[in-house]
Every structure is written in structure tokens, then in C-alpha cells.
Amino acid sequence: MPIDFSGTWVMETNDNFEDYMKILNIDLVTRKIAIHLSQTKVIIQDADKLTIKTLSTFRNYEISLTIGEEFDEYTKGLDNRMLKTLVNWQGDTLVCTQKGEKANRGWKHWIEGDKLHLELYCEDVVCHQVFRRKQ
Numbered sequence: 001m002p003i004d005f006s007g008t009w010v011m012e013t014n015d016n017f018e019d020y021m022k023i024l025n026i027d028l029v030t031r032k033i034a035i036h037l038s039q040t041k042v043i044i045q046d047a048d049k050l051t052i053k054t055l056s057t058f059r060n061y062e063i064s065l066t067i068g069e070e071f072d073e074y075t076k077g078l079d080n081r082m083l084k085t086l087v088n089w090q091g092d093t094l095v096c097t098q099k100g101e102k103a104n105r106g107w108k109h110w111i112e113g114d115k116l117h118l119e120l121y122c123e124d125v126v127c128h129q130v131f132r133r134k135q
């Protein structure tokens with residue numbers, strides 16, 4: 001029985017987000033706005049189904065998926081790429097691979113205490129975000 005990521009999580013730290021945006025070819029003006037955003041994750045986990053909303057004052061992004069089933073992801077409003085995306089459990093960590101134009105792209109989510117961690121990676125760049133649970 002895997003752990004439950006469901007809840008609302010508020011960003012506390014966002015390390016190396018600038019380099020992550022650069023490697024995704026996000027333009028300078030967008031990066032200047034995005035770097036200052038506080039992102040909120042709203043996660044709904046229901047058995048093997050997962051919805052992850054990333055919310056901000058500038059743009060929102062949402063995916064819905066079934067664990068273990070590859071799906072077509074279009075990163076609309078982000079880098080606008082088409083990906084073949086697959087999310088699986090690796091112990092209590094959610095591990096995502098995003099196959100597409102960019103090599104070694106994906107992310108990992110895990111929980112430590114009351115903190116939600118997210119590692120976003122692409123090529124040789126890793127962005128580490130930490131969120132705290134909203135009461």
C-alpha cells in the first residue's frame with residue numbers, strides 16, 4: 001500500500017529552476033516572471049489514478065494519469081512539447097519519465113515528514129522543489 005500524496009502543498013524552495021527553464025528553452029521574459037512565482041501543488045491520489053495540478057498566479061498546469069500506463073503529455077503553457085510520459089512507484093517515490101525531444105527528462109516526488117519534494121530533471125540539469133502541506 002503506497003503512501004498518499006493527496007493534499008495541497010505550498011512551495012517553500014525552488015533550487016535551480018532557472019537552469020531547468022533554460023534547458024527547456026523557455027524565453028527570457030517568461031523566465032523572469034516564472035522564477036518569482038510561488039507554485040502550489042494540488043494532488044489527488046485515488047488508487048492507481050493521480051491528478052497533479054501546478055498552480056500559480058501566472059499559469060496553471062494539470063496532468064491526470066494512471067500509474068504504470070504511458071500517456072501523451074502536452075506541456076501546454078510550459079515548453080509546449082509532446083511527450084510520452086510514464087509514472088511508476090519506486091518504493092514510496094513517484095518516478096516519472098518523459099520521453100521526447102529532450103534526453104533524460106522526468107521528475108520524482110517523495111515525502112519527508114510534512115514536506116513534499118519534487119526533483120525535475122532534464123539532460124544534466126536538476127531542479128529541486130520543496131513544498132509544505134497546507135493545513
Ligand code: VL7
Nearest residue numbers: 021026034052054056059060061063078079
Ligand atoms: C510544472 C514549469 C518551466 C515554463 C511558466 C511557469 C508556470 C506553474 O512537471 C511539473 O510538475 C509535475 C510534477 O508535479 C506534474 O506536472 C512541473 C511546472 C514547471 C517548467 C516552463 C515556465 C512558464 C509554473 C505552472
